[in-house]
Amino acid sequence: MNAFGKKNGGSGLRQGARPNFGVAKPMKGGSSKSAPKDEAAEPAPAESSSPAPSSASRGSGAASEALARLAERANAVASAPAESTGFEGSVHKIKEQVLPRLLERVDPEAAATLTKEELSEEFRPIITEVLAELKITLNRREQFALEKVLIDELLGFGPLEELLSDPDVSDIMVNGPDQTYVERKGKLELSTIRFRDEQHLFQIAQRIVNMVGRRVDQTTPLADARLKDGSRVNVIVPPLSLRGTAISIRKFSEKPITLDMLKGFGSMSDAMCTALKIAGASRMNVVISGGTGSGKTTMLNAMSKMIDPGERVLTIEDAAELRLQQPHWLPLETRPPNLEGQGAITIGDLVKNALRMRPDRIILGEIRGSECFDLLAAMNTGHDGSMCTLHANSPRECLGRMENMILMGDIKIPKEAISRQIAESVDLIVQVKRLRDGSRRTTNITEVIGMEGDVIVTQELFKFEYLDETEDGEIIGEYASSGLRPYTLEKARMFGFDQAYLEACL
Secondary structure, three states, X not given: OOOOOOOOOOOOOOOOOOOOOXXXXXXXXXXXXXXXXXXXXXXXXXOOOOOOOOHHHHHHHHHHHHHHHHHHHHOOOOOOOOOOOHHHXXXXXXXXXXXXXXXXXXXXXXXXXXXXXXXXXXXXXXHHHHHHHHOOOOOHHHHHHHHHHHHHHHHOOOOHHHHHOOOOEEEEEEEOXXXXXXXXXXXXXXXXXXXXXXXXXXXXXXXXHHOOOOOOOOOOXXXXXXXXXXXXXXXXXXXXXXXXXXXXXXXXXXXXXXXXXXXHOOOOOXXXXXXXXXXXXXXXXXXXXXXXXXXXXHHHHHHHOOOOOOOOEEEEEOOOOOOOOOOOEEEEEOEOOOOOOOOOEOHHHHHHHHOOOOXXXXXXXXXXXXXXXXXHHHHOOOOOXXXXXEEOOOHHHHHHHHHHHHHHOOOOOOHHHHHHHHHHHOOEEEEEEEOOOOOEEEEEEEEEEEEEOOEEEEEEEEEEEEEEEOOOOOEEEEEEEXXXXXXXXXXXXXXXXXXXXXXXXX
């Protein structure tokens, strides 16, 4: 399973003018694919005496189908929460009866010192005793499942353990104790897991954030954390969350993803893959832009594979989630303020300190505020090859957001000077998007050339162009090269990649 959808295909389809809104269902009425010339020259069969529908009637059919889909969505009724059924449902019902009696016989502090395997051995006779008291008879399979559920409840993350161990799940979104959604292959679906009540869910949330030395309560209702496998966790609790504690978990692949793997997933073309490899190896300053869940961090991790093993790399993040594939890599993480509001260490503080740690490259997980200026200063003061991610819808909006983030700080610099600093520091902007069929695509690779007046000038090297969609709603498109000579060719020449870079872009 991969999170980038199926491999792209069907480049021979037309670039049709069909609407982009709505769910990912094909609009058959609007299809007007051109037939090959040899087929078009053949006479029509005798049976088909009726004239072919005109383009106006085909367009009218597409519009009618689109309006019907809108009416169906407007009249849709919200579905009831899913219930656990069958074997899993029965095990969870038995767990609710066994757990209170089990806790009466177990010392929680002593249990916390044991591993899951040791605890399972200790629990087995106690569980058998409790089941006998409740007059519940289980077979061997049900008893093993019950042991796992109970141990997950005491040492793990309760019902979340089932989803965390599922390799097909890439995102987990808990919206209170009674509703949990998961993402599989880019599509959201309702899960059957439930929490006992709000207190149970809140305890699980506290267990997660306490693992990384943070806290979450009514005085600090927001928290970012990470799991042992590097998965990113965000927790928000009442009174800010009105439906109870909300937990959002972004899981990461256990196997490191490379640019070649992204190409295989259909996220980019062969020429784009080559260009990004050269950009990473030639120490170009890269900004990866995109929306939530579009694959920015995955792209950054993949590009980091091209960094020379002899370079010293520092990463700076709010909650450490980058997993670089280099031997000389030092991750740094911010620190929130304590109960008295003191002792906070921000991304800006870490960037300034990183400059004193002899880095070759500085990589920021995500920039959200005035630390953008510190990153630009690092890019422009001998730390070529620095990278970061930020949220933006297009390369042009990415530049505007960088200007705005610097202006959000207390830096007294005119806007024109800020724009010039960005133009002189950033080499490439890589735009990634999650399309409506769930696939992640690299939609733009854009160079930042310089300034023309007070405007930052850019040049697009590659672009993803939408063509059509299949019967299953899978989007089909092609990755087009602009055929322009890259402005960053001089940096590639310094590392001996100029000819390969030029051929990839042309």
